[in-house]
Amino acid sequence: MNLKQLSDQLGLSQTTVSRALNNYPEVNEDTRERVKNAARKHSYRPNTRASGLATGKSMTIGHIIPMNSTEVFNPIFGEFIAGASRAYSKRGYELSLTMVQEDSEESIYREIASKGSVDGVIVHAPRVNDSRIALLQQLQLPFVIHGRDNSNETDYSWIDMNNRRAFYQATKLLVDLGHSRICLVNGSESLNFAWRRRLGYVDALDDEGLSVSADLMYSGDLTEANGYNAASDALAQSDAPTAFLVSSYVGALGVRRAIHNAGLVMGKDISVIIHDDELSYFQNDGDIPQFTATRSSVRDAGERAAMMLLDIIDQPDKSPLTELLDAPLTIGASTGPVKKLM
């Protein structure tokens, strides 16, 4: 059933039917009722492509997810998108998902812009000195970044958590507990978030007068295996760390396994603080959470980012929107005072 058929059936013009359905004021309330009932009855919906052509809008938001060469699909993307989709369904938008190898990223953005298939995009996983910001500005495609650039954070819209502060505080807590050998198990530090977290970690050690050792800093995809390997490696060092600071729950699972394997007990022999994105299938709460953690819901961030983008699309000349989410530190069972081994 299309508009023509529906309006023929009703004995009305396409104009009137279209206006009735789109709640334009210049149509009689009785007719509007009649039209809406008929539409419901035949479950008529305006064809997306046709109305998009006519209005110049696609009512679709693109999410472009970078895949690196290791082909790891970071679970936080799924959770972020679950949040974003809440906003879209509320406001009548659709979500288009594209996964792209880093090396063809620029051409994909160009393609998306010229095809006009989306009204805006969410940029995931910004890197250090990410070229996508300038590109998108040039392409005139509305966008919101989940994260930030490192050099410039004023002339575009973003939502981010306070990575640096979170890791500063976490590091400081470990130092206050007496730890001086603290191992950082971080995400890939070509990514902005991981770079910021490292900054927080290093700053805190500096401020506390502790040395920063390259041997205690690991970075890579936040997989269970990488967490395990990093922690195993660190624990085998002659001057092994007594605490770990881990950038994700998933990575921390590997760290915990390594600790167990070394015959140590997490929370007693070794302290661990994680950043917890609050993935729905890894709840870290309850009276005493498993892990001491800095916490920030990535699903929530997804919803806010999406709303922000829709606002920008509605009001194009508004100045950029930014939002910095806090990631409070909550104490769980995985931390304790340093224990002198011997």
Next chain:
Amino acid sequence: MNLKQLSDQLGLSQTTVSRALNNYPEVNEDTRERVKNAARKHSYRPNTRASGLATGKSMTIGHIIPMNSTEVFNPIFGEFIAGASRAYSKRGYELSLTMVQEDSEESIYREIASKGSVDGVIVHAPRVNDSRIALLQQLQLPFVIHGRDNSNETDYSWIDMNNRRAFYQATKLLVDLGHSRICLVNGSESLNFAWRRRLGYVDALDDEGLSVSADLMYSGDLTEANGYNAASDALAQSDAPTAFLVSSYVGALGVRRAIHNAGLVMGKDISVIIHDDELSYFQNDGDIPQFTATRSSVRDAGERAAMMLLDIIDQPDKSPLTELLDAPLTIGASTGPVKKLM
């Protein structure tokens, strides 16, 4: 830059330019070259909505992901979609993602069908007696199900793994190792896959002459917490199980935590077999995998499902396609002969 502008610039008709770009044979090779170069130079791409309107195809596939009331976003969806998107990008399709509460599912499918915004859909997480199959057939929307119906598996297309066989074999292995109290930690059994797995488990116990105890069957969202709670509960029973069969890696992490908490050692005191969907951030391989597991790559399933759907769309009168993936059992460190406790 649109088609009119491009063809004006070239001094050709829109027809010829369009044909040149779409590789129609009736255009001179020289002109084609000229057109393609100009298109590249101005980075012209046909507007998606316009060409969609003209051809009647949207070149996008919809993925509809059910969210239950617990709001858990199952990580396998992300991984499946990562696979599917590979197929789409190869064949020029886009991916539209919709998350939907179970109660509004039917209306969403109807809406999608009448809006015509997708050429086909992938159906995720089929339930026992799922009404969506009949609905989609009625709506004439091409679809592929990741999973199957329980009563009928002939007149529609699906891709599934052999859930029943996998869990039959896994159960049998545990029995062969001497276990007789085997606890099943399953997904929500209103879902088809979990229902089939339970069938395999029950059949194997029956065949081996062992009793099936309701106390040893848990089902629910496959979260870490649920795995932990189920296993903790089971281990506290007077006649506690000596082995666990767990439907996912994530759930098994919880089970493992409960085993540790009970002061037991996985692989020695307690055996565990999981189903491993081969999530990219939870590799369970190496010389001796952590977990004995039935394995089947869900990312691979995603890619195959997508290709299957695209084939169906290309050749609508072809009979339904089906594919049953095997999930071979591989031995890891988490299983061993039953140990008499005392």
Next chain:
DNA sequence: ATCGATATCCAAAGCGCTTTAAATATTTTG
């Protein structure tokens, strides 16, 4: 009854593309 204002409806253009039907060039053939 008549006029202007207001409410309600409609015909037709246009969004940017593909494709049908037809026109024009170019080759081939006898």
Next chain:
DNA sequence: CAAAATATTTAAAGCGCTTTGGATATCGAT
């Protein structure tokens, strides 16, 4: 060299919607 065949190009219609500009109906006030 003309006719027939083939190669190449084009004008125009149409996809299903929104929206502009106008038409028609209705109403209160004169």
